[in-house]
Amino acid sequence: MTQPPLTRxxxxxxxxxxxxxxxxxxxxxxxxxxxxxxxxxxxxxLHEAENASLSVRRVTSGQAGIIRIGFTATSAYGxxxxxxxxxxEHLPQVxxxxxxxxxxxxxxxxxxxxxxLGLARPPAARPELESRRFRAEPLLAALPAGHPLAxxxxxxxxxxxxxxxxxMYSPTEARYFHELxxxxxxxxxxxxxxxxxxxQIHTALALVQVGLGTALVxxxxxxxxxxx
Numbered sequence: 001m002t003q004p005p006l007t008r009x010x011x012x013x014x015x016x017x018x019x020x021x022x023x024x025x026x027x028x029x030x031x032x033x034x035x036x037x038x039x040x041x042x043x044x045x046l047h048e049a050e051n052a053s054l055s056v057r058r059v060t061s062g063q064a065g066i067i068r069i070g071f072t073a074t075s076a077y078g079x080x081x082x083x084x085x086x087x088x089e090h091l092p093q094v095x096x097x098x099x100x101x102x103x104x105x106x107x108x109x110x111x112x113x114x115x116x117l118g119l120a121r122p123p124a125a126r127p128e129l130e131s132r133r134f135r136a137e138p139l140l141a142a143l144p145a146g147h148p149l150a151x152x153x154x155x156x157x158x159x160x161x162x163x164x165x166x167x168m169y170s171p172t173e174a175r176y177f178h179e180l181x182x183x184x185x186x187x188x189x190x191x192x193x194x195x196x197x198x199x200q201i202h203t204a205l206a207l208v209q210v211g212l213g214t215a216l217v218x219x220x221x222x223x224x225x226x227x228x
Contacts, residue, residue, distance in 0.1 A: 020032050067117065068099065070101045070110070070115045071099070072100070072101070073200050103174075104175065123176070137218040137219050140217055141214060142215040142216070143208065143214050144209065144212075149161075161185070161190055161214065162191055163191065163192065164192050167197075167213045168181065168197050169199070170197045173199035178197075192214075193213075205217060
């Protein structure tokens with residue numbers, strides 16, 4: 001830019017601001033106190049504009065912003081930790097907001113748009129949702145101390161639960177586990193006595209621990225142990 005256009009732009013800016021930004025002589029041009037103050041603010045505004053542009057690009061590319069994740073209580077012991085570590089490593093500018101919810105509530109919130117991702121049990125059979133199996137877990141028997149089936153002499157057979165008191169999952173709040181066990185026991189012609197219905201696995205384990213009955217629960221991730 002040649003001097004005359006620059007001089008005209010400075011003069012126009014001074015006219016708009018109604019202040020003198022430069023002291024001009026035939027030999028030197030110096031900033032006035034007003035000019036020095038304006039320079040600091042101008043540099044700050046340019047820096048903020050650059051940051052705003054960078055933030056917009058990060059959000060658009062998925063490298064920044066907020067992600068809302070729903071999770072079940074048991075996923076917090078294994079799956080959730082690894083997911084959060086990956087987010088921190090690869091997307092440090094993304095803020096994670098966590099919501100502990102049963103599967104049914106996660107599905108509703110995902111459909112409504114108030115969650116972005118859910119760690120839930122199947123099925124998620126809604127056309128507006130996509131799902132992918134993250135991991136599969138075998139079921140283990142949770143038994144009170146001293147229970148006849150807890151001697152550990154041999155692997156348990158499903159038929160051994162026939163007629164035993166069992167803590168069962170709620171048909172509404174834990175529908176996946178409820179339907180899974182009802183189908184499994186029905187196919188084997190096994191009929192436990194359901195003494196209580198619960199929505200959370202840790203609640204089932206707590207009731208087993210106080211001797212209310214047995215339960216079938218997902219196997220814990222290696223390094224995570226539960227005693228009953």
